[in-house]
Amino acid sequence: MDELETRLAFQDELIETLSDQVAQQELDIRKLWEAKQHLKKQLSEIAPSNLKGEDEEAPPPHY
Secondary structure, three states, rough: HHHHHHHHHHHHHHHOOOHHHHHHHHHHHHHHHHHHHHHHHHHHHHOOOOOOOOOOOOOOOOO
């Protein structure tokens, strides 16, 4: 019985540790996503795309 109680206590501690790690990873992922969005916005402001939009593109030649 003591061995089972010891295992249960260890599992409870392990589950709590893993839960804390998952929560921290979620925060880290959210921060990285926000940083990516910010960089994407900055990049689009600095270097606009070299590709023309469909309304600016010349029609293909007709043979």
